[in-house]
Amino acid sequence: MARKSLTEMVADDLLDRIVAGEFPPDALVPGELELSSQHDVSRMTVREAMKTLEAQRILRVERGRGTFVNPLRSWGSLHAVLRAVSEGEDxxxxxxxxxxxxxxxxxxxxxxxxxxxxxxxxxxxxxxxxxxxxxxxxxxxxxxxxxxxxxxxxxxxxxxxxxxxxxxxxxxxxxxxxxxxxxxxxxxxxxxxxxxxxxxxxxxxxxxxxxxxxxxxxxxxxxxxxxxxxxxxxxx
CATH class of the missing domain: 1.20.120.530 (GntR ligand-binding domain-like)
Structure with missing residues (x-):
């Protein structure tokens, strides 16, 4: 099995936190600086991880306000939806x-x-x-x-x-x-x-x-x- 990149690891960890309910729908997620500090990675790595989740419509960026979690019904990744359903609350x-x-x-x-x-x-x-x-x-x-x-x-x-x-x-x-x-x-x-x-x-x-x-x-x-x-x- 291929080793996960730092970007994938950060994206997976943030998705885990979303699925666990730490960041519910429409919640503001931490910024690049805070996440880079938490994971001990560069802001560029965090930015790419956030872009990955944004591309899957799990996150949305609102200019001037920050990055927010989308409702599950808006997600565009089957893998992420199944993960949320199987690991999240019933x-x-x-x-x-x-x-x-x-x-x-x-x-x-x-x-x-x-x-x-x-x-x-x-x-x-x-x-x-x-x-x-x-x-x-x-x-x-x-x-x-x-x-x-x-x-x-x-x-x-x-x-x-x-x-x-x-x-x-x-x-x-x-x-x-x-x-x-x-x-x-x-x-x-x-x-x-x-x-x-x-x-x-x-x-x-x-x-x-x-x-x-x-x-x-x-x-x-x-x-x-x-x-x-x-x-x-x-x-x-």
Whole structure:
């Protein structure tokens, strides 16, 4: 792995502080002189680090006032957004938006997969459903999440579109974290198994529209379960 430059190190540290809430949206960040002193680097290095975050729309410069943090919705870096979501405080709106993104991408991928999926992939999908069922019975959340993620990953690759799986790869960490939270609820596991069985049935029939609808129904159920069992549940 390539060693980070001083500029990258300063930019990463400032992003860490933003994600941690030290500098919330619209907060003024320290100036070049203060940051150069904190990191024992030149002002030029700090300036380049700030330009990096500004280019990603994480920071904005207001002439005569200073440099401020932009709201998360304005950020232009997927890596930074995922970092904020996975490491920052939990946000109900973000959880819903993640399902909305999955609906947009996964329903289309499932529709494509219906005409392209191989018999081997169908067998693999069936195996993942069986493993989900066994994990549900054993109350093994980790195994359940692994099989759940694997099921969807098989479909993404079976779509035959090289961009779909690549787009989803950066989401894997946050998806794994979210699934681990929601899959602790037995009712959510049971609903997920039923939905995965419907998706598998539609794919096995090689019918694009039913496959799309089955995945869309799964996303609807996922959102409803999230709102019912997680977001509205009392925080411990």
């Amino acid at each position: 946000d109900d709106a973000v959880a819903i938006q993640l399902i909305e993104l999955r609906r947009m991408l996964e329903t289309g991928a499932c529709e494509l997969a219906a005409t392209r999926i191989s018999a081997t992939d169908l067998d693999l999908l069936a195996g993942q459903v069986e493993q989900m069922r066994a994990a549900h019975t054993a109350n093994d959340v980790t195994a359940f999440v692994e099989s759940d993620l694997a099921f969807h990953d098989i479909i993404l690759h079976a779509s035959g579109n090289i961009f779909v799986a690549v787009l989803f790869e950066p989401l894997h960490r946050i998806l794994e974290s979210r699934r681990a939270e929601t899959s602790r609820v037995p009712e959510i596991q049971a609903n997920a198994i039923a939905m995965h069985e419907s998706i598998l049935e539609a794919l096995a029939a090689r019918e694009p529209e039913p496959a799309r609808v089955a995945m869309d129904n799964h996303m609807t159920q996922t959102r409803e379960d999230l709102q019912r069992y997680v977001l509205q549940a009392p925080k411990s």
